[in-house]
Amino acid sequence: MASFKLAIRIMITFSLCFPILQAEGATSSPEKVNLTVYYESLGKPCAEFIIRNLGEVFNGDLIDIVNLQLVPWANASINSTNNSISCQNGPDECKLNSLESCVLNLWDDVNKNYALIYCFEFLVIEGRLEKWESCFSELDLPQQPVLKCYNQGKGTQLGRKYVNETANLKPLCKFLPWVMVNNQSIGKDYANFTTFVCKAYKGPTLPAACHKLESS
Template structure:
């Protein structure tokens, strides 16, 4: 059974090159790259709070003009660590989480469009919420996305290599993350206010005009 918004994502991805973006909204805001706000989400793939945030909260940016002012960075493998004895990666929620983290890392690096890799990760995380994450291959047919490039990346171990990179990046925080998801706006954590990330993005944006999503707040 599909989550209703996942059905919207699937339909939009099939019909247009850039999903979630309304054409009239897109015309309103065309910021220079230097004006865009950096929104980074550090998460673990089988963490229920992370899955809920990605599925319920983060999709807001794709159903408004907010995506036009953002550089969105999704960073899996948070809370994972490298075993110093054998250099393997240990995930908080076990091997299944490491597998899904690897697949999502590959999606982020193989798929060349933020709309596509978000849609795929959305699908994975929705399955995680329902306890059906082992059915992750279904997402490719549902979204009409190619499985082979992601599977090739995963089978070569590239997802795990990327995991080590993400773990290293996470350890460089000026303030160590205390929980997940850990949401950062322009290199500043917003802590427990992560569900209100739109407010912080809008406050950080210096371009003119402001997106309609900011004016509604």
């Protein structure tokens, strides 16, 4: 178990640091593929997808052709009477949804966002969600901006936006995680999102991850 935890920690650090070195010299491209993940923070299938599958987007320079968007609150509902939000898995999920919303909107850096959310969701899988604050020190990221956003209720405000966005999907979201490539659902084959991304990419140079798929 200890070695597994060490591997996870190395993977988080790699996701945070290495792609940033690649991204510094990269320019945005109109050929990039939109990869959107609608999820709930305490849903086990969502957490498993984030920590076991989604990390592939940072392998083989796939991130160079992807615009990754994470959308929490996907299974929450808004009370039309008082505008409050309820989450399928209770108040703890609303809290984590709020924290992750703040993370996603504080830093314009997909590497930092993914690494921190990965850490949160790993704790969900382990049943240690109460240790979420440890992720900041483990990843050497500032905690105060996220707490300020959360305490001011901005995460919940963002939640209303995300709930409405999810409700307006066509076709409607049927299960979570609901993964879309260029606004098209890939259904229950979401674990194989790399295949769909590579097929959708129309740019001049395929990344190594796509070449690997072709060779296999």
